[in-house]
């Protein structure tokens with residue numbers, strides 16, 4: 294299996310479609326070059342170009358896209374984010390963000406509530 298090409302969120306952020314730049318978007322930690330699709334988008338090109346360079350995972354979901362849209366999107370995949378910049382784990386689950394205290398101690402949510410109750 295060939296390794297995925299890796300990009301940083303900063304690199305993607307430059308691909309805004311402006312000044313002849315391509316239109317790249319991030320969806321669930323994968324990077325897509327949708328430059329050639331923009332003009333074909335059934336919802337109009339602006340909906341896509343407005344998100345160019347960004348992580349549009351939430352927006353893409355909320356637009357209520359059908360399975361067709363996800364199939365088309367898959368065709369434009371060019372790579373993935375660097376491991377340390379990913380928001381999803383290997384099972385596609387959203388990574389848990391644990392609050393890290395300055396002294397390096399970590400507290401879970403439940404812990405915080407309990408400590409809060411005890412004062």
Ligand code: HEM
Pocket residue numbers: 318327330334335336337340341344349352353356357358359360361362365366369
């Ligand atoms: C990232 C921002 C995007 C937004 C906010 C967005 C929003 C929308 C909206 C509102 C529609 C409905 C249009 C209508 O019924 O008149 C639509 C349709 C559609 N969009 Fe997007 N879209 C985005 C990106 C994309 C991308 C990147 C693709 C594929 C590469 C895509 C594929 C489609 C397809 C195939 C439809 C037709 C209906 C469907 O199959 O879901 N969209 N989009």
